[in-house]
Amino acid sequence: MAIIVQKFGGTSVADAQKIVRAATRALHAHQQGNQVVVVASARGKQTDQLIADALEVNPNPPRREMDQLISTGEQQTVSLMAMALDAMGQKAISFTGAQIRMVTDDAHTRARIQSIDAARIQQWLDEGYIAIVAGFQGVDERGNVTTLGRGGSDTSAVALAAALNARVCEIYTDVDGIYTTDPRKFPKAVKMEHISYDEMLELASLGAGVMHGRSIEFGKKYDVPIHVRSSMNDNPGTLITHEVAQMEGILVSGATMQKELAKISLVGVDNKPGNAARVFAHLAQARVIVNDIIQTEVSTEKANLSFTIAKGDLTDAKKALDGIRKEVGCESLFVRDDIAEISVVGVGMRSHYGVAGKLFEALAQAKVNIDSITTSEIRISCIVDIGHGDKALTSVCEVFELDKPADQRTY
């Protein structure tokens, strides 16, 4: 019998009515002959409320106690959902992370899953139960409650699907699936039927939300098909899987725009081994996450080193760099916080030429000047003036026909 894991986020279980709706969906999957495991998040704004409660008694609460506190949110949801299923005449049992031995390391508030006692759940499934598991939480070797950090419930769901060898992990959310680009920026964007883990990872790292990178990495590692779909209807959403042959024909799957970036350029750094490492170690120490890096030699002695960071990290980054500038011989620091980064992602780039050319053409058509360019194997990004961002994205989407399903594009 096939196992399906269904994950419901906080907005999909925010009140009694929504919990009943999610439970009904699980029941249908069960009635269709599947074994069903539900993973649920805390209801609506419950976690925020608990964090506020904590800050009232301690502005800097110990992480272990924070996990002990906020893990109650999911525990409440799963017991309520088991009750809802019971009211429908369906056998159901809820589990906390501790109860299914979702063992993690002891890095409270950002723990990583090490193992899951799948046998325990399997036993209940075999007895005809729907199992409801608290997402986002685990337990360390000594029995302390841990939580998995941002996107944690998705990670719980995909990890459970992997441990149970599930046919699919369904992620129910408040959008219909993954779109070719943000429909708020390009209203003609269409939902993708299918996308590869690698593309989804790139999109996630470019801030194209919906799912957090870690859960996708898990899916990729353990080969779990992930189906991102709406909790409000029965439409198929977007299926995330390993790359399949037909994907190779798709040059560009999606496009993104990020505006909350800043670009820092260190001009005239001494071109010596280890200097770049020194700069980035310094930034890491200041907990600044660095995105794309560009280094160019400007002479035999000097190089320019540029990179992008989140705009919110700018003050920290500048402070950190002040401490290292002299050491690496940097002549001047140049900061831009008026930029947008336009990216296109597609596995087809691996085997096809011309994508970069087409992208630059799109930007030229829109009369947008390019500040800098970075690429990965399946991504090309351009930095442009923030004021040109919207028209640049629109032009790129039109040139790559992101308003059409992948199989109807003409290029």
Place this chain on the structure above:
Amino acid sequence: MAIIVQKFGGTSVADAQKIVRAATRALHAHQQGNQVVVVASARGKQTDQLIADALEVNPNPPRREMDQLISTGEQQTVSLMAMALDAMGQKAISFTGAQIRMVTDDAHTRARIQSIDAARIQQWLDEGYIAIVAGFQGVDERGNVTTLGRGGSDTSAVALAAALNARVCEIYTDVDGIYTTDPRKFPKAVKMEHISYDEMLELASLGAGVMHGRSIEFGKKYDVPIHVRSSMNDNPGTLITHEVAQMEGILVSGATMQKELAKISLVGVDNKPGNAARVFAHLAQARVIVNDIIQTEVSTEKANLSFTIAKGDLTDAKKALDGIRKEVGCESLFVRDDIAEISVVGVGMRSHYGVAGKLFEALAQAKVNIDSITTSEIRISCIVDIGHGDKALTSVCEVFELDKPADQRTY
């Protein structure tokens, strides 16, 4: 180093300010050189809210899931209290029932404690931590969360005190201690300094609240001194211990009045072995709890069987009795729901005569007629007309001088 267990009920931890106050009290006890274990209930009306949430999705929720749900209330309190202590610079760690292996049977919503892993807590105490334990909850052998039913947090606290061989278990509540009688009925009532487990058990069974019978039984069994005191001030409260010599001189420790009773009389029951057992088995099946029973032979063939029950159980009881009346040959059923039961309790009754006479004298003085009388080793109860209840209690309190501390009474 002496161990003190401090238990704080829901009203004593209802908000951030009260949690901080309770934490401060624990800190003081720690600073005075004690090892401190705190047992806490869910905040204020939290449990009621969770029960309401449950009933919204299932009018008859499965008990296992109910326990899974409502146990989150105490988990939230204990983590918040650990955070509050951390903010004061005091090392503190919170535990759920599962985390300290508070193992119970699997009778969900009314489980009984079987064992506690005291060594785990002792280890943290020895490292200078204050341990905060979620009251009311445990875990069965298979890892399911259980709850202990009414008064459960008190039972957790006393059981922990027993397991840790604590010097005292302090029960912090919203009253100053145990009074000679309900001050709302007899304003001159005084706080008792000292009372025996047996007396407290009688008072608890007579509805004189403050503490639930089970926790007192635990205290008696494992010889844990229980100190009931106010969470609002530092006044000494009432100490509940084993009987000590000086208590023998106290003929009457306290008096109670219960008005929420009904009395049922089965008139003319066949006087055969097993008939009374049949009646009470039938009532037990209908989940009706029977208090005092009086049986009197009225002839060689017939007996009258009377007993009191909670008024709220009257409909269930009458229904149950309708099914058994014929079988036991009962001639008629006589019900009174207009009664009050006045009781006096005192270990001194064991070795002193005259208490009953003095009680009847008090009622006669107040011109109160007695419907029936029952006694235990340390208690005498009279049923009177409900309209005479208040003046009967007042007269009894005055005759036994319950407005004076025990050592100042003149009888």
